[in-house]
Amino acid sequence: MLLAVLVVVLATLGAGVYALEQQIRTRTLDSALQGVVIISSLVIDRSVTLDDITVRLHPANRAQLDTDVVLLQQKGELRGLMIWSLTDDRLVYADFDHQLAGPLTAARRAAALVGHPTAASATDPGTGEKLLAVSYPYDANGDGIVDALAVVLLPRRGVDTSIARSTHLLYGGGLFVLLVAIAGVLLVRRRQRDQDHAAVHDPLTGLGNREKLRRAAVPALAHATEARPAGLLLLDLDGFKGINDSLGHHAGDQLLAAVAAAIDRACQGAGTAIRLGGDEFAVLLPRTGTAGTLAVAQAVSEAVRHPVVLDGLTVEVGASIGVALAPADGTDLSTLLQRADQAMYRAKQRGGGVVRHDPADTGPEAGGMHVTLLPQLRNALEDGQLELHYQPIFTAAGDVRDLEALLRWNHPEYGLLTASDFLPAVKQTSLIHPLTEWMLRTSTAEAAGWRSAGHDVRLVVNLATQNLVDDALPELVTGIAETAGLPLSALSIEFREATLAADPPRVAAALTRLADTGIAVGLDNVGAGTTHWLTVARAPVSRLKIDRELVRLLPESLAAERIVAGLVRIAADLGLTSVVVGVESRASADRLIALGVDGLQGYALCRPMPAGKVPNWLSAWQLARSSASEVAAS
Known part of the structure; x- marks a missing residue:
């Protein structure tokens, strides 16, 4: 009134x-x-x-x-x-x-x-x-x-x-x-x-924020056609972390503001520039078409590379830019962001530059549940829906020396999901990096707590190929472990067998840098493909984990048994520990022990358990082992 x-x-x-x-x-x-x-x-x-x-x-x-x-x-x-x-x-x-x-x-x-x-x-x-x-x-x-x-x-x-x-x-x-x-x-x-x-604006850079992008996308995507598509650029700065860590957050903020201004100028009013958070930016181009979108992406790439003076010091960063077009790559903002993210990861793998989304990037499994869940995973990470379960690895003598961290998603609609339900699609995007960091921080903190309570077990964390080819991984892992108070000797990092083929010299160098810190390095899924034994010989791998499919075939395949026996002998000859996974029956466990394996892991021995149950389980297991030893001695 x-x-x-x-x-x-x-x-x-x-x-x-x-x-x-x-x-x-x-x-x-x-x-x-x-x-x-x-x-x-x-x-x-x-x-x-x-x-x-x-x-x-x-x-x-x-x-x-x-x-x-x-x-x-x-x-x-x-x-x-x-x-x-x-x-x-x-x-x-x-x-x-x-x-x-x-x-x-x-x-x-x-x-x-x-x-x-x-x-x-x-x-x-x-x-x-x-x-x-x-x-x-x-x-x-x-x-x-x-x-x-x-x-x-x-x-x-x-x-x-x-x-x-x-x-x-x-x-x-x-x-x-x-x-x-x-x-x-x-x-x-x-x-x-x-x-x-x-x-609708980011306070640091003055660019739009996620809400601005959401609002601008409504009319842009509504009017996008095959003849006149709308474009979405997603870019991540290459080299920003090093500058931010070495010069401090104040200099990092100055650099982000300068980069934001360069991105905005490069767009020349053709689109809406957005800061999504951290060193990640987006540009929505409603009416530029395919050629125009790629031209703007190239202009942004060149603008970001322009040197910036910070407190008298000249620094340079690059950008990995993923491009998605509507309606070809998606008709809603969530799907376009996912497609652009996949393309951006490809660009980062190539050392930066501009990469347009290729439908092949989504992989054969992306048409199912993986891609459906992927847009929700960013929020799941922020909302605390992810958790770690732990499964022990037993020695042939029945001791427990290791606990492997396994990722789980407590989804509000689908219930508890295993990593296989969503991780394959995540590995094709830059989301794998914050997810890995969360996994390392959570698992090392929990493992450090168990050790403080008197449980002398080693933590095993399985990381992706994308993590290993990241030059900053050794420093990231050691820094997180030291912050958590977990000795580096109480940590083992494992990678899948296929990782060895990604970039053999770079992989071997990264594994060596990890091992030099005192962290154990293991190779997972051995026998599932072509193992690069030359890389194994050059890299400081200490453990081979034999693939579960070979174990599954043991009761019915003499060839599978001979392959497992051969892998066990190779591991022993190289001075490595052999572990088999996927042990589903006591009979399989006995047969594997007879073949000479050093360690076993599977549902027949112990199912994965939430972190909160681990201390009581370890105490009960140690008590049972002590009682069994006393009975045997008497």
Whole structure:
């Protein structure tokens, strides 16, 4: 109510100020425009959002508009209000027959898009009342882009009467009231604009944030076609972590701000630049097409590489940029982000640059549950839905020296998921890095707690190929273990057999750097493919874990038994420990022990358990072992 009264006061008193400066006859239109600006600012702004214009007017917002319009109509300041969406030529709101205001002509649209209000005389055919139809451009998002056209119907006679009345009020001291009212409105308006800006912008760089991307994607994807696709760039800085760690977070923030400005300039107004968080950015290009999107991506890549001076020191970073196009790569923002993320990871594997999404990147399993779950995994990581279970590895003598960490997702809809349900798709994206860091921090902290309680066991963590070819991995692992208080000798890092083929010299060097710190290195899934024995000979691998499929074939295949026996002998000849996984029966365990394996792991011996159950299990197992030893000794 108070806001509506203030609108009336400002409209009438503002008209009076102009009455003192010009003749009423020559400035009726100007006065009307001023009133419309105020109506637009204080009536439409508080009730209409960008989603109302680009998607659908929310019922609560419609009710608020109806209330404000009726109040102004009762005051005689307004005849009617109509809002047109310029994104899709759709009538968003009208409390009168929109034909009364005339058609949405090309001239009206053109004037609105460049920010110019226009006015025309109109007549109510039912009453013969003379009206002014003022077309006012409306920026719903506060970003300088006209999203809608507000058509405000004013009573012509009411405008003239308002001007005369306001003149008398001014002579009676109304000028002071006007100034106070205007100051109050401007202050409220400024605070509202500041709040609106903060809701969709990153405070460090000034670029848009995730909410800005979400809003901008609605009209961009709605109008994307095969002939004129919308583009999404996802980029991650190469080399930022080293600069941030060596020069400090202040310098890192300066670098991010400089990179953000370079990205924004490279877009040349063709799209919306976004900071997603950390050193990850995105650019949404609604109308550039395929060639234009790739051209902007290349321009962004070159702009990011430009040297930046930080506290007198010149530094350079690069960017790995993934490109996805709508509708070819997806018709919703979540899918496009996933596709662009996959392409960005390919770019990072190649050492940076621009890579367009290739459908083959999703892998044969991506058409199922993996990709369905992948967009949810970022939130799962932040919301604490992930957890680790632990499965012991037994020696042939029945002792437990190791506990392997196994990733689980406590999904709110599907229940407890194993890593095989979602990890294959994750390994193709840059999400593997924060997931790995979370896994290391969680497992080392839990293992350190068990050791403090007197349980002398080693932690085994299985990492992906993408982790091993990351040059920062050794420092990451040692730093996390030291922070948790876990001795490096109490940690074993394992990789799948296929890792050896990724980049043999680089893999061997990374394994050596890990082993030099005192961390044990193991090779998993041996026998599942072609093992690169030359790399095994050069790298400091201390344990071979034989693939479960060979174990599964043991009861029915003499060849499988001979292969397992051969792998056990090779491990022994190389001075390595051999472990078999997937032991599902006591008979298989006995047979494997007879073949000479050093360790066994599987459901027949112990199922994986949540971290909270590990201490009690270890205590019970140690007690049982002690009792068995005493019985044997007696």
